[in-house]
Amino acid sequence: MSLDGQHNAHVTDHVSDNAFLGVVTDGRFSQGLRVRLLDPAAVERLRVGSFVVIEGIERRYFGMITDLSLDTTDAALLADPPIRSPFLSRIVRGTHAYATAEIRPSLVLEPESDQPQPARSIPPHFARLRQATADDFALVFGQEDSTHFALGTPPAMEIPVPLDLAELVKRSNGVFGQSGSGKSVLTRLLLVGLVLADQVSILLFDMHNEYARAPTDQPELVGLLELFGPSRVQIYTLDDRTERSASARTIQIGLDQIEPDDIELLAEELNLNPTFATVAHHLRARYGPQWIRQTLEFDTEAVKEFCASTGVAEASVNALRAKLDRLAKRPYICETLDTSVIDEIIGKLQRGTHIIVQFGRCDSFLDYMLVANLLTRRIHDRYTEDVLEAQQAGGQSNLRPLVIVLEEAHKFLTPEAARQSIFGTIAREMRKYRVTLLIVDQRPSSIDREILSQLGTKVIGPLSDQHDIEAVLTGVADRSGLRSLLANLSPRQECVIVGHAVRMPVAIRTRQYRREEILALVRGWGKTMDDERHLRLLLGQ
Template structure:
């Protein structure tokens, strides 16, 4: 007869970190009472304890079952069959209640196995009053015990939040960001959110500054500017001339951009760079509009040739007095009016098309289109960061970084919902590289990341971090997850399709928040990326509730199944499911049909904004 109500059974088999446990006869009834509390026995995801001297090993139940035995033997021995559990060992605790991951020893056959009480769980999961831990919810199996994460490991060792659509992923992110940016605890927090769909502005409105291509002043949004001259050559080439430019043309473009940067540097010297150290990637302002104009004169305009002179004189269209009709305007991207080609025998002077060896006529015409397209103004006309013809802008990059990294609020949201899709990948890569390079070179001063780490939150990561993706965004993220920890940069990868994300990137994430995943390939991808031997635990992913997550990795003492506490309803991301039938009142499809104004629909479409001037914003509601 077993007098210890916590004893479940004994170890029967040990295979590395996996053990098999045979349940005692007294334990098979499925319910145990300890200190007045009832505990379910054999629940998947529950914990067990194996005392070995002064140390207790802890494990997670990953499988339960009952072996079939012949009826004749059962009649003589066990009328209810042989009950067993599979357990994955995850750590050990001392007699003082301290818990640590990993094992210093293994159990042997016959060792007693006990259920874990709430008192044991409190020692395992840490103290909620410790400033190092963030409370993000509570244990799914014990609502009285908070779910805690170690903020040091969460930020610097990278993390991933994965889950199918509708599992509460965005709400979980909003809750985490609210806890991380709590001004009462973390006065110097720095977080940058790459918000692809514009979901987080409302959720984080009290703790964030929102930068957007088409900002709404009523919502206190700020314009998002990314100066083209802060991009390196490969990034700039992709968004200007395109990647199809040949090698010889690339060399010519490099030479001319470098020349324009040298000219601008002579006009206004800048600290940290000289004419001898400058190269095409040095973030020195120059006028792209002036470069376009000069290349247009060289390649697209017609030229005069008189006698033995070379084709160096542009054949401007002139009036009766010989004055050019229109020489064009670089800043307005207006090409000059030139005379048509005329190479007939009697023509004097003869008018020739350009004979430049730089074969970029079509890419140059494409650049002119982009320079005129208002959708690209955030890049090619970046406000105070737009250089004049001499390559001198009103502000330098230090002011831009100060806006992103040193705002009065701890969270910076880069709302990329208005960015043209064809350059989204390039832009994300450029932004990440700019941030990485600045913090890398500032690693030994207070503005760097070693003294004040930075968290980069990457929403919808599967859209630009694919397995075979070699774009700028994927390259930048791979660099950050591999090297960023040393310089105080952490990444939080968020995705509904983890199977589409590069395994190299996922495997660098030290902590996983795995929410409900219905797709088998997604589950397998996450399981393969997690270092812990917890395949059995991840089999629970298809049945998790909305807002529930399995948290594993370095930010938690032990893998935990937790309910994440959502923020208040008026502080949740703009990603809630639309209501088809509203039980609470007339809404969705059960509302009365009202007069429609599709004229306003077209107005918003043309303005490229979803914010109607007729709807009261949350700032106005609070005033």
């Protein structure tokens, strides 16, 4: 037998799909481990992001491949590779020329422990590297159950990788990825998991009308309303001409319900000058809830009288009047309302109904930002008041936790806006007042870094811009390894999950989001719950 054959036979004795692939040769705790691969072909089968296990003498380490490289023991091979002799190439390959893998251990299973803990040590020389098995995945990530939901499987395996939904909803979270990378599918899957787990209510601002029903250009998908029915999912719309659901409710907003703070977030969209806030607050203080109507009715003399008594400039008042007139002409705005849609929405959220706010043809950023900001500010005020009253009474609030889903989040969470907007407040408060955010965005570099660092879990799809990659890794350990991993994601249907909902960073291939598969998932979930009544509830029956 040739030397090459003897070497391959030796490897075959020790290497199989789930056997060891190589041995640790060097490394540092701060930089990761270097593993020499025994099988020359293993470097072709492995990929950056693979979940692997290193068997130490006393401990088992769980980690992720962050890099793959080719090395030699003799620099002369680089200057004069044996390409003219296939026989010599086979002899040298795997001995003097070999492949290595960089491994970042994240967790360790200590002796006499049944739960992995964060790794604070490293394995010794020649500890063996092997591919992870289904049992390893179950030990680290758990299995799907009433509070664990899988967004997908590892790229080269068919083993579900569940998120811990109970941990997920304790903090605000984010879904990021460039346009066309599948953010909407990831968000839909997350929302399906949250509805199934039934631990929180969801308020979803659906700017593009794509979550309630399958988009017209993607009929193979399924919307949340189609999946769970009107008993679980309720539509509110700004444009009843585009919503065909009999159970849908129309949102109307009275001018007397709009506060100066509601408009402050719209400074860029309305091209407001820096003095508008001062002028608006003066108007609100003088005229109360009717401040917008009174301002729009100003004549020249009224403007002069107001400016004389307050000291503001006439030009500022006239500029603000022109912007307020633009708001007043929106089709969902009326002069005054006796009822508030906020009370109705909060009541349904507390009963476990999930609310989707659709915008129909009122789909400009002005509409989106005004309505999302106005509704969220009042809902948060209501939740905050209830929690504080319960604390003063020595008890705990009974309010059902709420997750607010915000698309195009960079519009609300720029460094300037985040300091004054309700969304920045919610992201920083985490779950103190039982309200958290799920932000969905393709431009994380435009979002305030403090907000990004506060997110509990990030689901990150492909990002091509280096500024976006750097931003989305704000507050994350081992940024260099994850940066390499993000750079190697497939353009679609792959993502990296990092944060509190998973015990260690992991790359996955997103599960299919087609009508048949999702319906089967929901029905299968009901069976695992072993509760036919619960299944009927989930399906809106």
